Amino acid sequence: MVSFKNTEIAFQPLSDKKLQKTLHMFSFMRHSKLTRIGSHALKLALRLRLPITPLLKNTIVDVFCGGETVDDCHSKIDTLASYNIKTVLDYSVEGKATEDDFKESLNQILQNIIAAKKSFSIPFCVFKVSSLGRIEILEKVSRKTKLNLEDQQEYDRMIHRINKICKKADQASISVMIDAEESWIQDAIDNITEGMMKTFNKERAIVFNTLQMYRSDRLDYLKRIHKDSKLNGYFLGFKIVRGAYLEKENSRAKKMGYKTPIQINKYDCDNDYDSALEYACENIHGISICAGTHNEQSSRYLMQLMKTYKIEKNNSSVYFAQLLGMSDHISYNLANDGYNVLKYMPYGPIKKMLPYLIRRAEENKSIAGQTGRELNLVNKEIERRES
Numbered sequence: 001m002v003s004f005k006n007t008e009i010a011f012q013p014l015s016d017k018k019l020q021k022t023l024h025m026f027s028f029m030r031h032s033k034l035t036r037i038g039s040h041a042l043k044l045a046l047r048l049r050l051p052i053t054p055l056l057k058n059t060i061v062d063v064f065c066g067g068e069t070v071d072d073c074h075s076k077i078d079t080l081a082s083y084n085i086k087t088v089l090d091y092s093v094e095g096k097a098t099e100d101d102f103k104e105s106l107n108q109i110l111q112n113i114i115a116a117k118k119s120f121s122i123p124f125c126v127f128k129v130s131s132l133g134r135i136e137i138l139e140k141v142s143r144k145t146k147l148n149l150e151d152q153q154e155y156d157r158m159i160h161r162i163n164k165i166c167k168k169a170d171q172a173s174i175s176v177m178i179d180a181e182e183s184w185i186q187d188a189i190d191n192i193t194e195g196m197m198k199t200f201n202k203e204r205a206i207v208f209n210t211l212q213m214y215r216s217d218r219l220d221y222l223k224r225i226h227k228d229s230k231l232n233g234y235f236l237g238f239k240i241v242r243g244a245y246l247e248k249e250n251s252r253a254k255k256m257g258y259k260t261p262i263q264i265n266k267y268d269c270d271n272d273y274d275s276a277l278e279y280a281c282e283n284i285h286g287i288s289i290c291a292g293t294h295n296e297q298s299s300r301y302l303m304q305l306m307k308t309y310k311i312e313k314n315n316s317s318v319y320f321a322q323l324l325g326m327s328d329h330i331s332y333n334l335a336n337d338g339y340n341v342l343k344y345m346p347y348g349p350i351k352k353m354l355p356y357l358i359r360r361a362e363e364n365k366s367i368a369g370q371t372g373r374e375l376n377l378v379n380k381e382i383e384r385r386e387s
């Protein structure tokens with residue numbers, strides 16, 4: 001079994017200087033108060049149009065992002081590839097709401113597919129449905145509110161964009177992961193993604209939906225859709241995550257007086273996460289998965305399941321995925337042992353990526369333990385190099 005304790009393997013591409021920079025970033029992020037002040041300061045700087053780009057470029061962006069354009073990302077993609085890690089280019093511009101923004105996102109995602117087609121190092125691309133259409137429309141569709149003519153036309157344009165991406169990915173033999181978002185727009189996202197799977201996953205999993213296992217209904221959903229896929233003859237693809245909007249989900253449910261869709265505790269979330277991995281491994285001929293997690297125990301459990309169900313380490317139906325600059329001890333040690341590993345590489349114009357970066361900083365509250373762990377590992381590696 002792979003050990004995640006080997007920091008020499010985990011940080012092998014980082015120079016001493018870059019390791020120190022990583023240490024400073026995690027030290028800062030560990031303090032939730034500082035992170036909160038930092039994200040408020042970023043929002044303010046953005047509003048006041050202060051020149052913060054050079055500072056961000058040399059800190060957060062250098063450690064956690066590929067750059068501003070796909071071309072900027074190439075050197076990081078090549079470095080990862082030299083350690084057997086593949087890249088998922090993630091155009092991380094969030095919170096946009098105009099038709100021009102949606103066209104720009106579509107354009108970027110199509111460019112990613114072209115970049116992926118040319119490179120063995122990019123087997124997937126990814127997008128958020130909310131980057132291709134307005135959240136209000138997704139919310140109405142999820143609530144089953146009847147759309148007026150104008151809304152319907154807007155919705156049709158969104159579907160047209162998604163169809164274009166999936167079709168191009170299919171032609172290029174690149175898989176496409178569709179991110180999971182807030183529960184009040186997720187029904188619409190699920191419906192759209194199911195439709196795309198039925199069309200494009202006839203021979204293999206091109207389109208992947210995402211399951212957030214912090215929702216108490218997701219294991220049943222997985223089983224239900226698996227039944228449907230067997231009945232209707234298509235393959236399933238799922239990225240399996242715990243979920244990024246915990247506090248937002250719980251506080252909205254409380255404010256609006258409905259039962260939160262979130263599990264009652266972390267223990268139940270972890271159990272369902274591992275059960276979803278097991279269900280997929282049991283049914284690996286019909287379900288491809290990407291375990292998007294920084295959790296060591298779940299990563300170990302997936303290795304164990306692969307052994308139990310006699311799934312080769314490099315079987316293309318099972319991927320492990322982490323975010324760039326996070327949990328390198330998991331990514332590099334798994335890749336070193338021959339497992340399929342992906343790094344999500346966010347990129348985009350720095351100012352436009354700020355809402356994404358702020359959301360990531362705020363998400364730290366529900367993953368506080370991870371930041372402390374990262375810090376310990378970086379410290380351990382610095383000590384090892386100095387000894």
Ligand SMILES: Cc1cc2nc3c(=O)[nH]c(=O)nc-3n(C[C@H](O)[C@H](O)[C@H](O)COP(=O)(O)OP(=O)(O)OC[C@H]3O[C@@H](n4cnc5c(N)ncnc54)[C@H](O)[C@@H]3O)c2cc1C
Nearest residue numbers: 179180214241242243244265266269292293294295321322
């Ligand atoms: C490659 C990749 C892709 C991702 N894509 C998406 C995506 O499309 N959509 C999305 O929403 N997120 C996505 N995420 C984020 C992910 O959902 C998690 O927020 C993040 O990875 C932390 O979970 P973990 O499994 O790594 O680790 P852990 O530290 O073990 O788990 C932390 C997570 O557990 C859950 N949790 C914490 N406390 C509780 C509680 N009291 N009750 C119930 N649950 C609790 C929360 O989801 C929290 O984020 C992605 C993450 C990765 C690595």
